[in-house]
Amino acid sequence: MSITPDILLQNVTPISRKHDGNEQLDIRIRSGSVVEIGKGLSSSEDKEVQDFEGAYLSPGWVDMHVHLREPGFEHKETIETGCKAAAFGGFTEVACMPNTNPPIHTRDVVEFIKKKGEKLPVEVHPIGCVSKDREGESIAEMGDMQDGGAVAFSDDGDPVSNAQLMRVALEYSSMLGVPIINHEEDLKLSRPGYMHEGKVSTRLGLDGTPGIAEEVMIARDLLLAEFTGGHIHVAHISTAKGVELVRRAKADGVNVTTEVCPHHFDLTDEEIENRDFDTNCKMHPPLRTAEDVEAMIEGLADGTIDVICTDHAPHAIQEKEVEFIYAPNGIIGLETAWGVSVRQLLKSGVLELEQLLEKLVYNPREILNLEIPEITEGTVANLTIFNTDQEWTFEERHVKSKSANSPYLETKMSGRAEAIYNKGQFVLNEI
Structure with a gap:
């Protein structure tokens, strides 16, 4: 990371709603803003010049579902280390979930997080609690937190x-114009539930979480959103029936959006058996069946699923190196989201590059009411530079998070984020 208000980015291929990704250009940045775009710009007056021959440049990516753990669980992650992981993954903005200690349930905690992130190259957007102390009993001060x-x-x-x-x-949602993001799980149906309930859990002798535990809660929330007019955002969707419920609700005009994580459109519950109870395959919602994975991909293709996010959930080594049933749920995902998405969605032909970027650049910002950056002269530079063809292996040395609980270690990736520029800072990712 460097404080780099002035830089010349050479030979990038801009791709956005205003750029078709077919023209290689240079982009000159001064005091954090784009001042000139053209071919063969002179570099004689630029103190820093970076040549990205063959790379794309888009507005900065957003991950609208991460866990940065601070305050309270800094042994897992901090705002600073989480943002380092985000930058390596190509993200210039993240929205962090409120299950911290204290939880993000009052304005002072929101402002603490904003303060901690203000000098970092990745913008941090706090997500406040629905309920006081996250206890599910009384409504939190949502307007004040907003x-x-x-x-x-x-x-x-x-x-x-x-x-x-x-x-x-949801009634507050309709008044404030913000989404309510729910972790869709009926606890009475899902617990203890150490993995997806199905053939694999039966073979392994583990209590499972059935898909219906997610689907029942999604159905309830869709009905409540329809009744109130509020905006429900279905977090980390993972079941085929869940996707179909959202698809039907959208067709009926319900104010609903949803997201999916790369591991849920890539891995199945068979990984737990194949990897001999590797706790880095334990998360919630759990890895599900091949049919569910296919439904996630279909939902992305037809627009039912709006956003790709990571649910980046760091845990310390000692917390994951226990028996499978005792390990906490969650994996890191910021560093690998692009590589998995390119392999599963772009290389397979499921999505065109522009469609994939919609789910990383535009849709999350529209859902969260964030300003959408442009690649035009006179605008503040908020940019991700990336490729779609570089083959590389994700190794422990690439982990920028404070934790390393990933099922993708030693996995081949397709494409990577080469750099980001945001808030007058340039981060070049070395591998």
């Missing part, structure tokens, strides 16, 4: 199980 910088509300890590509380939250 005034402090909260961009959405969620009790993620846990669902909002109380239907009346969710109704009130």
